[in-house]
Amino acid sequence: MNKFVHSLLFRGVVAHLLLFVFLFIKDLDFFCANIYDFLIYYFTSLIILILVLGQPSRTLSRISDQLDHLIESDVSENGELSNLSDKVKILGKSISISRNNLESQRNQLDSILTYMVDGVIATDRQGNVILANTAAQNYLNQSAQDLLDHPITKVLNISHEYSFYDLLEKEPELVIDTTNHLGKPIFLRVKFVLFRRESGFIAGIVAVLNDKTEQEKLEQEQKQFVSNVSHELRTPLTSVKAYLEALEDGAIHDPEVAHSFIHVSLNETNRMIRMISDLLTLSRIDQKKLPLNKEVVNFVDFLRFQVGRLAQLADADPLNNFTGKFHFVVDFPKGPIWLEIDPDKITQVIDNIIGNALKYSPDGGEIRVTLVVKPSKVLLTISDQGMGISKSDLANVFKRFYRVDQARNSQTGGTGLGLSIVKNIITLHGGSIDAQSQGIGKGTSFIICLPYTDQLSDYNNNQEWDATFDSEFDEVNE
Numbered sequence: 001m002n003k004f005v006h007s008l009l010f011r012g013v014v015a016h017l018l019l020f021v022f023l024f025i026k027d028l029d030f031f032c033a034n035i036y037d038f039l040i041y042y043f044t045s046l047i048i049l050i051l052v053l054g055q056p057s058r059t060l061s062r063i064s065d066q067l068d069h070l071i072e073s074d075v076s077e078n079g080e081l082s083n084l085s086d087k088v089k090i091l092g093k094s095i096s097i098s099r100n101n102l103e104s105q106r107n108q109l110d111s112i113l114t115y116m117v118d119g120v121i122a123t124d125r126q127g128n129v130i131l132a133n134t135a136a137q138n139y140l141n142q143s144a145q146d147l148l149d150h151p152i153t154k155v156l157n158i159s160h161e162y163s164f165y166d167l168l169e170k171e172p173e174l175v176i177d178t179t180n181h182l183g184k185p186i187f188l189r190v191k192f193v194l195f196r197r198e199s200g201f202i203a204g205i206v207a208v209l210n211d212k213t214e215q216e217k218l219e220q221e222q223k224q225f226v227s228n229v230s231h232e233l234r235t236p237l238t239s240v241k242a243y244l245e246a247l248e249d250g251a252i253h254d255p256e257v258a259h260s261f262i263h264v265s266l267n268e269t270n271r272m273i274r275m276i277s278d279l280l281t282l283s284r285i286d287q288k289k290l291p292l293n294k295e296v297v298n299f300v301d302f303l304r305f306q307v308g309r310l311a312q313l314a315d316a317d318p319l320n321n322f323t324g325k326f327h328f329v330v331d332f333p334k335g336p337i338w339l340e341i342d343p344d345k346i347t348q349v350i351d352n353i354i355g356n357a358l359k360y361s362p363d364g365g366e367i368r369v370t371l372v373v374k375p376s377k378v379l380l381t382i383s384d385q386g387m388g389i390s391k392s393d394l395a396n397v398f399k400r401f402y403r404v405d406q407a408r409n410s411q412t413g414g415t416g417l418g419l420s421i422v423k424n425i426i427t428l429h430g431g432s433i434d435a436q437s438q439g440i441g442k443g444t445s446f447i448i449c450l451p452y453t454d455q456l457s458d459y460n461n462n463q464e465w466d467a468t469f470d471s472e473f474d475e476v477n478e
Contacts, residue, residue: 012049012050013046013049013050016045016046016049020038020041020042020045024038113131113133113134114133114134115134116133116135117135117211118135118208118209118210118211119132119133119135119136119137119138119139119140119188119207119208119209119210120132120133120135120136120206120207120208120209121133121136121147121152121155121206121207121209122195122204122205122206122207123152123164123204123205123206123207124203124204125202125203125204126164127151127152127153127164127167127204127205128149128150128151128152129147129148129149129150129151129152129155130148130149130204131148132144132147132148135209136209137181138180138181139178139180139181139186139188139209139211140155140156140178140180140209141178141179141180141181141183142155151164152164152167152205152207153167156174156176156190156207157176157178158174158176164205167192167205168194168202168205171192171193171194172192173189173190173191173192174189174190175187175188175189175190175212175216176188176190185213186211186213187211187212187213187216188209188210188211188212189209189210189212190207190208190209190210191207191208191210192205192206192207193205193206193207193208194206225400225401228400228401228416229279229401232275232401232416233272233275236268236269236271236272237268237272239264239265239268240265240268240269243261243262243264243265244261244265246261247261247262275417278417278418278421279417281421282400282417282420282421282424285421285424285425285428290424290428292342292345292428292429293342293344294340294341294342295340295341295342295343296338296339296340297338297339297341297343298336298337298338299336299337299338299339299341299371299378300332300333300335300336300337300371301336302343302346303330303332303350303369303371303380304330304332306347306350306351306354307328307330307350307354307369310328310350310351310354310355310358311326311328314326314358325363326358326361326365326366326367327365327366327367328366328367328368328369329366329367329368329369330368330369330370331368331369331370331371332369332370332371333371333373337371337373337378337452339378339450339452341429341450342425342429345425345428345429346425346429348421348422348425349422349425349426349448350382352418352419352421352422353382353422353446354367354369354382355418356384356418356419357382357383357384357386357444360384360386360387360444361384361385361386361387362385362386365384365385365386366384366385367382367383367384367385368381368382368383368384369381369382370382370383373452374452376451376452376453377431377449377450377451377452378449378450378452379447379448379449380447380448380449380450381445381446381447381448382445382446382448383443383444383445383446384443384444384445385443386443386444387440387441388437388438388439388440388441388442388443388444389435389437389439389440389444390437390439390440391437391439394435394436394437397419397435398419398420398422398423398433398435399420400416400417400420401416401417402416402419426448426449426450429450429451430450430451431448431449431450431451432448432449433446433447433448433449434446434447434449435447
């Protein structure tokens with residue numbers, strides 16, 4: 001009975017009955033007056049319907065019964081039924097395998113889309129979003145519910161420039177700026193690809209979003225770097241050219257004026273040489289071609305030697321770069337501290353930082369050098385009482401060509417590259433450097449952190465640093 005209820009014949013009979021009931025109700029008076037004709041029409045059409053639908057219904061029923069029989073009974077004795085049973089089983093297995101493969105492929109596709117670094121957005125034929133992977137949601141800072149069923153031009157915020165049909169026709173490559181799920185501004189490069197069915201009809205469009213923030217930042221830094229190099233080299237060259245032209249026009253015959261012009265030209269030339277040398281050093285650092293010739297040294301004696309040497313240079317002032325007398329104060333541990341460093345590179349670091357302190361400190365200012373030992377690191381702090389750095393400039397002091405005081409740097413011949421080189425050298429040693437200042441006029445402190453292990457505490461290479469500079473500064477521990 002249940003099979004008959006679900007059969008094609010039963011459904012046809014019910015539909016036929018409902019049709020005649022509708023006709024009877026629609027024109028009740030007419031059919032009541034001609035009830036016998038109505039019944040004749042009804043039963044005649046019913047018989048025809050049964051004849052028409054009976055055969056395919058019985059055929060489908062027999063096929064269903066045979067399949068049930070094949071599933072439930074042993075057909076090994078009947079060759080034809082056995083062959084049919086094997087084919088049915090093979091068909092069932094093929095359908096099951098195909099379904100499993102489709103399910104596996106869909107899961108793989110979902111996994112790929114979920115863990116892709118690039119964002120993927122797909123639309124239907126009307127341009128409404130039907131798919132957006134996790135990366136796309138993060139890049140656009142929107143959930144799947146916010147993206148689905150919305151126009152892609154609105155989702156990407158390009159509706160003022162492009163319509164969906166423009167995207168279909170032009171398939172442009174765009175760069176858009178947005179804010180990601182972390183609240184950080186980013187640049188996205190968007191490529192559009194048409195999605196077609198096998199028939200060739202366009203079923204929608206796929207947009208691939210690639211985060212180009214770092215690339216855009218690098219390109220901007222490269223442009224800025226080229227601009228800065230051009231400016232920094234053009235300025236001294238212009239000065240040298242002007243002085244040489246003045247000498248050529250007759251100033252050379254005035255010994256005092258000629259000497260002054262030649263002196264300035266030499267200073268500008270030396271400044272360009274220092275800049276080119278610094279640029280080559282940075283280039284080797286960028287290309288990872290700046291080797292470290294490390295040695296195990298007593299860092300306390302090393303620092304004492306360097307500070308003493310610079311204190312004598314400050315008194316001699318051979319380059320006229322400093323403003324007056326300075327007072328050096330050091331605070332070092334009493335015992336030796338053994339570190340594995342490149343002495344030449346660390347010397348360059350100390351020269352640069354203390355040199356800046358001498359350039360920007362007032363006459364009679366104090367320069368303090370402190371060394372503190374921690375369990376896995378040493379902290380070297382160099383502080384001055386100079387012009388200081390504003391809080392807005394602190395984050396930029398290690399950038400190339402960045403200068404806090406442009407006028408002062410021009411007078412002292414700075415290249416604007418020294419602190420960038422210092423930071424890279426300390427990084428190559430596995431350390432870090434930080435700048436601190438309370439503001440303009442309140443001095444600056446540079447804190448250098450270098451890795452340290454007490455496994456070198458028993459090391460002794462009998463290396464002796466010249467101690468003739470001890471009298472040039474005050475040592476707190478003495």
